[in-house]
Amino acid sequence: MKIVVPIKRVLDPYAKVKPGSDGMSIDSGGAKSEINPFDEIALEEAVRLREKVGAVEIIVVAIGPAESEEQLRKALAMGADKAVLIETTTSPDSRAVALELESFVREQNPDLVLMGKQATDDDSNQVGQILAARLGWPQATFASEVTPGSGSLTVIRETDTGTETLQIQLPAVVTADLRLNEPRYIALPGIIKARSKPLEKRAPATALQSFVTVTGFTAPPARKAGKRVANVEELIAELKAAGSI
Amino acid sequence: MGKSLFLSLDGTDLAVGAAVAANFAEAFDVIVLTSTVNDSFGAEKVMATGWASLPPAAAYAGELAKLATGYARVFAVSAMWSKDLLPRAAGVADAACVTDVLSIESDTRFTRPMYAGAIVATVEVSAPQTWFTFRPVGFPAVSDAGASVPTETVAIQVDDSAVRNIGTRAKEGGRPDLSAAKVVVSGGRPLKDAASFERVIGGLADALGGAVGATRAAVDAGIAANELQVGQTGKIVAPDLYIAAGISGSTQHMAGIKDSKLIVAINTDGDAPIFSIADLGLVGDLYEVLPVLERELKKA
Numbered sequence: 001m002k003i004v005v006p007i008k009r010v011l012d013p014y015a016k017v018k019p020g021s022d023g024m025s026i027d028s029g030g031a032k033s034e035i036n037p038f039d040e041i042a043l044e045e046a047v048r049l050r051e052k053v054g055a056v057e058i059i060v061v062a063i064g065p066a067e068s069e070e071q072l073r074k075a076l077a078m079g080a081d082k083a084v085l086i087e088t089t090t091s092p093d094s095r096a097v098a099l100e101l102e103s104f105v106r107e108q109n110p111d112l113v114l115m116g117k118q119a120t121d122d123d124s125n126q127v128g129q130i131l132a133a134r135l136g137w138p139q140a141t142f143a144s145e146v147t148p149g150s151g152s153l154t155v156i157r158e159t160d161t162g163t164e165t166l167q168i169q170l171p172a173v174v175t176a177d178l179r180l181n182e183p184r185y186i187a188l189p190g191i192i193k194a195r196s197k198p199l200e201k202r203a204p205a206t207a208l209q210s211f212v213t214v215t216g217f218t219a220p221p222a223r224k225a226g227k228r229v230a231n232v233e234e235l236i237a238e239l240k241a242a243g244s245i
Numbered sequence: 246m247g248k249s250l251f252l253s254l255d256g257t258d259l260a261v262g263a264a265v266a267a268n269f270a271e272a273f274d275v276i277v278l279t280s281t282v283n284d285s286f287g288a289e290k291v292m293a294t295g296w297a298s299l300p301p302a303a304a305y306a307g308e309l310a311k312l313a314t315g316y317a318r319v320f321a322v323s324a325m326w327s328k329d330l331l332p333r334a335a336g337v338a339d340a341a342c343v344t345d346v347l348s349i350e351s352d353t354r355f356t357r358p359m360y361a362g363a364i365v366a367t368v369e370v371s372a373p374q375t376w377f378t379f380r381p382v383g384f385p386a387v388s389d390a391g392a393s394v395p396t397e398t399v400a401i402q403v404d405d406s407a408v409r410n411i412g413t414r415a416k417e418g419g420r421p422d423l424s425a426a427k428v429v430v431s432g433g434r435p436l437k438d439a440a441s442f443e444r445v446i447g448g449l450a451d452a453l454g455g456a457v458g459a460t461r462a463a464v465d466a467g468i469a470a471n472e473l474q475v476g477q478t479g480k481i482v483a484p485d486l487y488i489a490a491g492i493s494g495s496t497q498h499m500a501g502i503k504d505s506k507l508i509v510a511i512n513t514d515g516d517a518p519i520f521s522i523a524d525l526g527l528v529g530d531l532y533e534v535l536p537v538l539e540r541e542l543k544k545a
């Protein structure tokens with residue numbers, strides 16, 4: 001079995017970000033970058049599938065700046081066999097990323113694409129679905145449990161009202177939600193040890209042309225801190241005064 | 246330019262869909278996916294599939310994209326079902342796709358949240374067709390139910406040969422829907438187990454006729470169901486009253502509650518970030534505060 005896991009380099013999701021003074025950039029206060037947490041969960045699941053079913057080849061692919069090498073090295077340390085960095089300095093939209101991934105997936109011909117349901121910077125939650133559509137493959141988004149079968153997967157996915165269980169034929173695209181697993185911790189020596197694993201750099205195969213372009217960033221309206229109340233009686237009085245109860 | 250198509254899950258979101266459609270000059274049609282409706286809310290044509298429940302997105306997104314040919318835009322309320330479906334259909338149509346639209350500035354310019362709501366981005370779309378999901382809070386529901394128009398049945402072929410739903414677990418009924426509730430009571434990590442969560446958080450929610458919500462920490466710990474998660478990657482809520490009990494106020498959680506009218510925080514730590522956005526804050530133990538609050542409300 002062969003699994004492709006796309007990886008995005010994003011700002012630390014716990015960093016405090018705000019619009020830059022030019023309104024065209026993001027001010028992260030010098031925060032670190034990480035593997036998008038959902039992608040890390042997807043990769044962890046790929047590694048666990050290998051631990052369950054044996055022969056599984058895992059290829060991680062990043063579309064992004066040269067610095068994404070850092071995240072790919074970590075992915076190799078987590079258990080990926082091979083990494084490919086498709087270098088670009090632009091910020092393609094979800095469709096452009098999906099088209100580039102489509103080209104990569106057609107070349108690699110995997111049984112499964114396992115990826116994060118969304119990136120914590122852009123929060124678009126689209127690439128997996130667009131990729132699956134382009135490939136004409138079935139999809140199971142927001143997965144919280146994946147069980148391998150023969151030529152198929154059983155996926156429990158989170159829905160608005162609970163969960164549903166999908167039986168899905170391979171090849172397929174599965175996107176990971178938070179509950180799928182808890183990724184293993186990789187210490188620095190592990191990352192150094194993974195240095196000998198192959199990491200290939202290449203140029204994009206597609207034009208990375210976006211339909212959706214960001215033209216500016218602003219801060220959302222701020223909420224101010226209100227009043228402190230000393231006890232439940234005061235709280236109830238305030239709620240009554242506000243007409244909330 | 247061109248007509249709009251609103252995808253309604255069950256008809257209950259038609260009034261807010263009409264409010265979004267009002268931002269565009271041309272008329273709009275509606276497809277109701279899992280129910281039927283009586284009022285048009287101004288739609289020119291109302292179609293219904295006749296389905297009792299949603300098939301897997303991949304089983305009909307292609308057919309839906311075909312049906313949507315000729316519309317300038319297709320949209321639906323932001324939810325997990327729509328985020329599963331719309332990008333897939335847009336992918337088939339090779340259309341632009343925009344997630345979580347907050348406001349519509351022009352036919353091609355929208356605002357949307359990024360970085361767990363810490364940033365509002367303006368995006369410009371250039372494509373023959375645009376599919377988008379929107380956050381209802383920016384679009385006050387249309388009150389005029391409009392003339393009732395006959396519902397046309399629309400046959401959308403479902404091909405589930407490659408992906409089949411073999412089981413559904415839906416939350417037990419009783420409490421109002423979290424995304425639409427007027428009152429939400431949410432609990433976080435300090436709730437010890439599912440039983441105390443239900444007793445303390447559920448008890449207060451019932452006394453207020455409200456819905457129950459939870460943080461990711463509470464869901465991950467198995468003390469609350471996944472569909473109750475509020476935040477960046479869970480549900481976005483905007484009730485009249487949001488009570489956060491034992492919730493620290495992470496960026497990811499606050500992303501889901503910022504549009505609530507009145508936020509109440511109850512937390513033992515007076516420095517918890519939740520107090521920086523709460524309208525009313527009470528430093529205290531939720532196990533002591535909530536039962537008293539519940540009792541007093543039941544008395545009143």
Ligand SMILES: Cc1cc2nc3c(=O)[nH]c(=O)nc-3n(C[C@H](O)[C@H](O)[C@H](O)COP(=O)(O)OP(=O)(O)OC[C@H]3O[C@@H](n4cnc5c(N)ncnc54)[C@H](O)[C@@H]3O)c2cc1C
Pocket residue numbers: 013037038120432433434435459460461462463474475476477478479480490491492493494495496497498511512513514517529530531532
């Ligand atoms: C990619 C990503 C996505 C995420 N998405 C979401 C999301 O959608 N929603 C979400 O909620 N989180 C999300 N998170 C997690 C988020 O970062 C926080 O970890 C989480 O919200 C914390 O939950 P909490 O407030 O319950 O727990 P904690 O942060 O541990 O806070 C518990 C609070 O309870 C207080 N407390 C303890 N005992 C008592 C008591 N007896 N009475 C009163 N107060 C008490 C403490 O003082 C503390 O402030 C996400 C994280 C990541 C990385």
